[in-house]
Amino acid sequence: MKKRILILxxxxxxxxTATVSAQTTPVSPTPGALTILxxxxxxxxxxxxxxxxxxxxxxxxVLNGFAPYFVRPGDRLADLLRxxxxxxxxxIASLNCLDDPNSLPVGAVIWxxxxxxxxSSGEVSSTQTAAPRIIALTADDETIANQVGTTIRWEATGxxxxxYSCPADxxxxxxxxxxxxxxxxxxxxxxxxxxxxxxxxxxxxxxxGDEAVxxxxxxxxxxxxxxxxxxxGTLCPQEAxxxxxxxxxxxxxxxxxxxxxSDQIWVMTADDHRVRIFNDIYESQxxxxxxxxxxxxxxxxxxxxxxLLLGGADSDIGWGIVPSRGLDILRQRAGRVSxxxxxxxxxxxxxxxxxxPGTDIALWQQVTESS
Numbered sequence: 001m002k003k004r005i006l007i008l009x010x011x012x013x014x015x016x017t018a019t020v021s022a023q024t025t026p027v028s029p030t031p032g033a034l035t036i037l038x039x040x041x042x043x044x045x046x047x048x049x050x051x052x053x054x055x056x057x058x059x060x061x062v063l064n065g066f067a068p069y070f071v072r073p074g075d076r077l078a079d080l081l082r083x084x085x086x087x088x089x090x091x092i093a094s095l096n097c098l099d100d101p102n103s104l105p106v107g108a109v110i111w112x113x114x115x116x117x118x119x120s121s122g123e124v125s126s127t128q129t130a131a132p133r134i135i136a137l138t139a140d141d142e143t144i145a146n147q148v149g150t151t152i153r154w155e156a157t158g159x160x161x162x163x164y165s166c167p168a169d170x171x172x173x174x175x176x177x178x179x180x181x182x183x184x185x186x187x188x189x190x191x192x193x194x195x196x197x198x199x200x201x202x203x204x205x206x207x208x209g210d211e212a213v214x215x216x217x218x219x220x221x222x223x224x225x226x227x228x229x230x231x232x233g234t235l236c237p238q239e240a241x242x243x244x245x246x247x248x249x250x251x252x253x254x255x256x257x258x259x260x261x262s263d264q265i266w267v268m269t270a271d272d273h274r275v276r277i278f279n280d281i282y283e284s285q286x287x288x289x290x291x292x293x294x295x296x297x298x299x300x301x302x303x304x305x306x307x308l309l310l311g312g313a314d315s316d317i318g319w320g321i322v323p324s325r326g327l328d329i330l331r332q333r334a335g336r337v338s339x340x341x342x343x344x345x346x347x348x349x350x351x352x353x354x355x356x357p358g359t360d361i362a363l364w365q366q367v368t369e370s371s
Contacts, residue, residue, distance in 0.1 A: 058097035060111035067114045070107065070178045074167025077101040078195030078235075080112060087113065088336050089195065132158035132206040132213045139217055145224040146236045149192025152217060156185045158208040163189060166201040166216065174203055174216075194221045197234045228332045228342040229350045229367045241332040241344065248325060248345045249303055252296070252318025255351075256303050257329065257343065265302050267310070268351070268364045269317050275353055275362035278306050288312065292319045299324060342367075 060066050069080065077089050077098070093101035096110045104110070135155040144150045154163075163183045166174035183189070185206070194200060200219045205212060223236035247258040254269040258280060267276045282305035290313055292298045297320035299307045307315060330344035340354045347370035355362045 054097055058095060060092070060095035063095070063111070065114055066111040067179060068109045069112050070109055071104045072175060072177060073106050074169065074172045075104050076196070077104060079165050079200070081195070090337050130157040130208065132156070132208040132211050134204060134206055134213055134215045137204050137215050137217050139219060143220040143222065146194040146197065146221050147192065147224045149190055149194070150219065151188050151190045152202060153188040154186070154204050156204065156206040158185060158206040160207050161185050161187070162205045164203055166203050168199045168201055170201065170216070170218065174201070176205055195235060197221050197223045197236055228330060228344050229352060237332060238336050239333065241330040241342070243328040243330055246327065246329040247303070248327060248329065249299060249323070250321050252321055254317045255345070256299070256306070256317070257345070258302055259329065265306050267306060267317060271316070273363050273365060275355065275364050277362065296321060297323050
């Protein structure tokens with residue numbers, strides 16, 4: 001009996017040993033068989049994208065009082081900012097990180113002041129259920145100065161009305177912007193502060209159920225002031241040219257200006273297009289006594305003192321080719337934030353002068369011939 005039990009114990013140990021050996025011996029994969037790889041571990045804290053600093057200065061999306069606007073084909077920032085004379089196109093472009101305010105990316109979202117979205121003083125009617133119909137759509141004046149504007153009035157029937165700007169081209173498509181506010185069915189809105197001359201198109205859309213009718217009205221905008229110099233495009237000047245009493249003299253290689261409001265003398269040499277600015281502190285100084293060649297002139301007063309300071313007859317501006325003369329000089333900035341100023345001297349000659357504050361950059365170019 002004991003012998004039989006001992007045999008059974010030995011057999012049991014052999015079975016256990018064989019089983020353990022089978023579990024610990026590596027199994028070679030069968031050629032062509034699918035090999036299961038370990039499951040990848042998912043990092044619960046993925047690497048964050050590097051911080052984007054644009055929001056530090058492109059603040060429009062997070063500013064109070066700004067609303068999203070989807071750019072439509074033909075939209076111009078200047079048209080979308082009508083009646084917003086406290087904000088410039090450049091400021092809104094910067095707040096939205098726009099590369100070019102005149103080339104808006106179609107379909108993109110930009111953020112505009114809520115008050116820039118055309119709205120009206122009338123109340124929206126929610127009780128009328130008549131088929132949509134536009135009874136009248138008129139403007140007090142259809143030819144207007146850009147800074148004056150006009151009032152557009154309408155009368156319609158339906159459930160809701162929308163009034164919005166369209167591309168100036170009458171053949172360009174015009175769809176209602178998302179988030180456009182409703183206006184009254186009988187209502188009026190004043191549009192003003194146009195940045196550009198030319199046609200300005202607006203659309204009234206009236207809806208009832210699935211039906212909608214539209215009607216356009218186009219205004220002819222003219223600039224309230226004129227530019228002293230030709231300008232590429234139809235942008236209107238924001239201010240009229242200002243008359244400043246001063247003096248002017250043409251030289252062999254440039255011109256000099258004196259301005260009474262700043263008491264400065266500008267020396268503008270032609271070969272390098274450079275502008276040098278001097279304070280006029282020479283009122284009591286004697287005039288130069290250099291004798292000029294025939295047909296040329298020795299500058300006098302402040303012009304003469306600066307001329308001597310620059311080297312006199314050997315200066316880079318040369319002799320005067322006409323005597324100095326006093327006159328009203330017209331000045332006009334080339335834009336609200338432009339570094340360039342237009343200056344009109346005698347005979348309607350206009351110079352474009354670009355001065356960058358805080359630097360030594362001061363350059364000029366004559367842009368019109370004498371009249």
